[in-house]
Amino acid sequence: MMNGAQYLLRFLERKGVDLVFGYPGGKVIPLYDVLAGSKLRHVLARHEQGAVHAAEGYAEASGKPGVCFATSGPGATNLVTGIADAHQDSVPLFLVTGQVGLGDLGRDAFQEADITGIATPVTKNTYLIQESRQMPDVLEEAWQVMTTGRPGPVLVDIPSDIFVGQSDFPEPGTRILTRKIPMKHRLMKNLPTIVDRINQAKRPLILAGGGVVISGVRNELLQLMEKMNIPAANTLKGKGACPETHPLSLGMAGMHGRAAANLAMKNCDLLLAVGARFSDRVTGNPKKFLPDAFVVHVDLDIAELGKNIPADIGVAGDARTFLNTLLNRPELKRNPETDAWIQQIQQWEAEFPDDGGGDYEGVKSQAVIREAARQAGPTAVVVTDVGQHQMFVAQHYPLDAPRDFITSGGLGTMGFGLPAAAGAAFGRPGENVLLFVGDGGFQMTVQELAVLREHDLPVKIFLMNNGVLGMVYQWQALFYKENYSQTVFGHNPDFVKLAEAYDIPAFRLDQPDQIAPVIRRALDQAGPALIDCRIDPRELVLPMVPAGGTLEDMMGRWRGETHISRISGE
Amino acid sequence: MRHTLAVLVENSPGVLSHVAGLFARRGYNIESLVVGETEDRTISRITLVVEGDERVLEQVSKQLNKQVDVIKVNDITEDETVDRQLLLIRVSADQSNRQEILQIVEIFRCRIVDIGRRSLIVEATGDEAKIEAVIKSLRPFGIQELVCTGKVAMVRGSK
Numbered sequence: 001m002m003n004g005a006q007y008l009l010r011f012l013e014r015k016g017v018d019l020v021f022g023y024p025g026g027k028v029i030p031l032y033d034v035l036a037g038s039k040l041r042h043v044l045a046r047h048e049q050g051a052v053h054a055a056e057g058y059a060e061a062s063g064k065p066g067v068c069f070a071t072s073g074p075g076a077t078n079l080v081t082g083i084a085d086a087h088q089d090s091v092p093l094f095l096v097t098g099q100v101g102l103g104d105l106g107r108d109a110f111q112e113a114d115i116t117g118i119a120t121p122v123t124k125n126t127y128l129i130q131e132s133r134q135m136p137d138v139l140e141e142a143w144q145v146m147t148t149g150r151p152g153p154v155l156v157d158i159p160s161d162i163f164v165g166q167s168d169f170p171e172p173g174t175r176i177l178t179r180k181i182p183m184k185h186r187l188m189k190n191l192p193t194i195v196d197r198i199n200q201a202k203r204p205l206i207l208a209g210g211g212v213v214i215s216g217v218r219n220e221l222l223q224l225m226e227k228m229n230i231p232a233a234n235t236l237k238g239k240g241a242c243p244e245t246h247p248l249s250l251g252m253a254g255m256h257g258r259a260a261a262n263l264a265m266k267n268c269d270l271l272l273a274v275g276a277r278f279s280d281r282v283t284g285n286p287k288k289f290l291p292d293a294f295v296v297h298v299d300l301d302i303a304e305l306g307k308n309i310p311a312d313i314g315v316a317g318d319a320r321t322f323l324n325t326l327l328n329r330p331e332l333k334r335n336p337e338t339d340a341w342i343q344q345i346q347q348w349e350a351e352f353p354d355d356g357g358g359d360y361e362g363v364k365s366q367a368v369i370r371e372a373a374r375q376a377g378p379t380a381v382v383v384t385d386v387g388q389h390q391m392f393v394a395q396h397y398p399l400d401a402p403r404d405f406i407t408s409g410g411l412g413t414m415g416f417g418l419p420a421a422a423g424a425a426f427g428r429p430g431e432n433v434l435l436f437v438g439d440g441g442f443q444m445t446v447q448e449l450a451v452l453r454e455h456d457l458p459v460k461i462f463l464m465n466n467g468v469l470g471m472v473y474q475w476q477a478l479f480y481k482e483n484y485s486q487t488v489f490g491h492n493p494d495f496v497k498l499a500e501a502y503d504i505p506a507f508r509l510d511q512p513d514q515i516a517p518v519i520r521r522a523l524d525q526a527g528p529a530l531i532d533c534r535i536d537p538r539e540l541v542l543p544m545v546p547a548g549g550t551l552e553d554m555m556g557r558w559r560g561e562t563h564i565s566r567i568s569g570e
Numbered sequence: 571m572r573h574t575l576a577v578l579v580e581n582s583p584g585v586l587s588h589v590a591g592l593f594a595r596r597g598y599n600i601e602s603l604v605v606g607e608t609e610d611r612t613i614s615r616i617t618l619v620v621e622g623d624e625r626v627l628e629q630v631s632k633q634l635n636k637q638v639d640v641i642k643v644n645d646i647t648e649d650e651t652v653d654r655q656l657l658l659i660r661v662s663a664d665q666s667n668r669q670e671i672l673q674i675v676e677i678f679r680c681r682i683v684d685i686g687r688r689s690l691i692v693e694a695t696g697d698e699a700k701i702e703a704v705i706k707s708l709r710p711f712g713i714q715e716l717v718c719t720g721k722v723a724m725v726r727g728s729k
Contacts, residue, residue: 116584121591125638126584145638303632306625 004132005031005163008096009038011139017067017094019043019058019426021051025071026111027098030163032069043426043455046447048075050419052082053445056091057423060406061381063216065092065146066423072098073111076157077118081413083153084122088410089237090210092151094143095119099159102130116157124152132165136172150301151214188325190313195329197294201270202337203344204230207253207282210237210409211275211299212319213402218242220323221274225249227327229338231345233261235276236394237409244398245378250345251398254282255545256391259352259567260345262543262551265290267344274298275319278308279410288550298322352558352567354395355542359562363512365389365464365535369396371515372434372462375523381406381424381433385417385441388470389462391541393436415444418461422448425457432458432523439465439492449502452528460522461530463495466537474540478555488537499530510534540564572601573627574651574723577616577634578641581607585639589616592633598622602720613641617722650726655701656719657694662712664688674707689714697721 002010008031012020021043024032035042045051048070055066066086070079076097086093100109116126125145127138142154198204212221212234218241225232225248232242233253242249250261257265265271271293276282278297283289286309297304297311298319305314315322326332357364369392378400384390384407399405406424408416421435442463452459464470469487476484499506509518509531522529542564543556555564579585586605593600601619608615620627627645634643663671668690675682675692678700684691694704701718 117587120584120588121595124636128583141638301636303629303636307629307632 001166001168003030003034003164003166004135004158005034006037007135007167007169008139008158008163009034009040011136012067012094013039015143016064020067020069021045021055021058021423022069023048023051023071023075024069025075025098027072027100027160028069028075028163030160031096031098042069043422043451045419046450047445048078049081049415050422050445050448050451052079052093052095053085053413053416053419054423054426054448054451055093056082056086056089056416057383057406057420058427059086059091059093059423060420060427061403061424062427063403064427065094065151067094067096069096070098071111072100072115073113075111076115077113080118080122081411081415083119083155085408085411085413085416086153087122087124089408090151090214091153092146093153094146095153095155097155097157098163099128099157101161102159103161105159116155119155122153123155126155126157128157129159129162132162132167133170135162135167136169140172150211190315191325191329194296194313194315194326195332197270197296198228198230198272199331199333199335201294201335203268203341204228204270204272204338205264205268205293206230206232206242207265207271207273207276208232208234208238208241209274209276210235210241212238212241213275215275215319216402217319217323218402220320220327222246223327224323228332228334229342230272231264231342233257233264235279235282235409236407238276239394239405239407240399240402241275243378243400245400248342252394253551255284255547256395256541256543257282257545257551258354258395259543259554259556260348262545262554263348263352264345266550266552268293271295272298273311274322275300277304280308283309284545284549284551284553352543352556355557358536358539358557360536360538361512362536363509363515363533365392365533365539366396367512368462368464368509368515368519368533368535369393369436371519373397375516375519376432376434378404379431380404381428381431383407383417383421383424383433383435385435385437386412386414386471387438387441388474388539388541389436389438389464391471392464414441417441418445419448419451421459421461422451422455422457425452425459426455432460434460434462436462436464438470439463439467439489439495440469442495446498449499449504449528453502453504456527458526459528460525461499461528463530463532464535465492465495465532466535466539467492468537470537470539471541473537477538477540478544479546495530495532504528504530506530506532508532508534571624571647572619572621573645573647574653574721575618575620575631576644576646576723577618578608579614579616580639580641581612581614582639585614586616588637588639589618589634592630592637593618593620596626596630598626598630604720604722606722617720619721646723646725651723652726653697653721653723654695655698655721657692657701657704658683658717659692659694659705659708659713660689660715661692661708662688662714663690667711671708671711674704678704678707680704
């Protein structure tokens, strides 16, 4: 006999969980009461949103599911942003919320919220446990659902009396979820056509998405690229999917993609999209996207095929099986005509280099990021928040390995960065974690600085501080006649003092010639450190494809000019 | 175009809101919806009639298939089906027209299931066309109250 709370912890131990993020409250006291007797380590966040983002960062950095506890009502609703974030970015999260007692359900009891109802559209599934004997089956099923196929969040809501109720928990039944386990590959049927198309393509291109990172098929992807001479662009979540320092890697495509990557997308005659879902941030105007290309779309989630962009061939399956099957086809032959294509791309690279920043004195984001990359090297774990700095990092910090780039891609959650960096540090002990965050997003979850200090996490915070909400400010500058409505902070704290109040060493960076030494000093700290980088609010993320534009329709400061002009990919 | 979907789901709490929610989120209007147990009591069948864009419907079907508690989604629009709806209709009736109403009931093979002093309740089952015809024929007498179920449907032919 044991109680429900003990059973839950046993279950998690059996699943190999050793770390949980969470925040206690009235209805989970029984759960926290037995925590000390388990093998689980618990990280106390300072807000439930911090806990859930930390669980996401942990999951993305480690490749293991993130586990998060919260209490009923406000505890549970505070998780929702993180759950939605994990759902869009396919992050496996196992969320356990306390709920009011069974007898109080539906009576608007103190701290009652219908969290299973609230979370349904942003989870793979939710469960409300109503009897102790359901626990084994429900937990087992929830775990399977989370990890099977395209990963994502699941939520189990447990009323307080289930936590305390003693029971002989039966062995979990073998409820068969196989019918939900990914659908048969339509690969074999289409494989000859795919091989044929690849062999014949003169201007082939791979688009690597987050699915490549999740499947861990960096090497297979690289093999295909090298064997067939196919360059690869990546989505934001696909950053690190193929080593960005490789000559065939073009970096990010899309709204703020690199010029050569976007021009390659626009001009390719074959696009092999692997584990990418053609978000609007990648495609621009979907009707004018990929005018000439034959599209092969590979995704584990069949619902992604044809959702945003019609594919000529859709393959429902995981990237690993697809790439391995493809690579084993002896008739795969490198097309010599691809050499001209690679030359063309190199020409674009030379003609449209990355934007180094506007014409002003002072510290530039691009320079800070490049110097951080130079000093920390391509093996650090890089975490971002959301906004201009996120795009700058995607453009200017080359990464070599999957799971080294952690960012809120789909949902674009400001406030994600700091807690996610804490979680990433737990997921990758001993490695440096570099967090890039704006002064807006930083202030949304700044309370989690306490977690960095408490656990002495080696998170180096690059606070890209321009006193404005940079990305919105940029849109206002470009498309709203410089009407900077509510994007300029009237007051910001002294972030150096703020960090010091948490006993975190902090440095101010406001001179361009101090970039290298200040970064060195921060990286030399054993634990956390913060650099308050004073950057110019007028800076723009370029290139930029205006919303609804086509990928060749890029605004940028081309050919060393200081004014912004548009280019065309012809 | 109008579509009829037969969705087999697990007979568990919340499943209906999962299914309805997927349509609602995409601005897809559900014209009618019937839920009931099947020959296997652990499985329910939801019959949905929806109208809208093909591409959206395909997307909704795929999303439905991903739901843990959804077992199978069939679009039976193009299939030969037996469709039935159940109609209850309270018609104003007095001595002068009761006979006429009874004739209509006879013709459509409906049934009188209640008689009041000034009204009758008529029960009709049939496909959409028949239900519409019954309503149209009874309308001149004065319809006091009307309730109709959504459509249930089964594909014809031996399995």
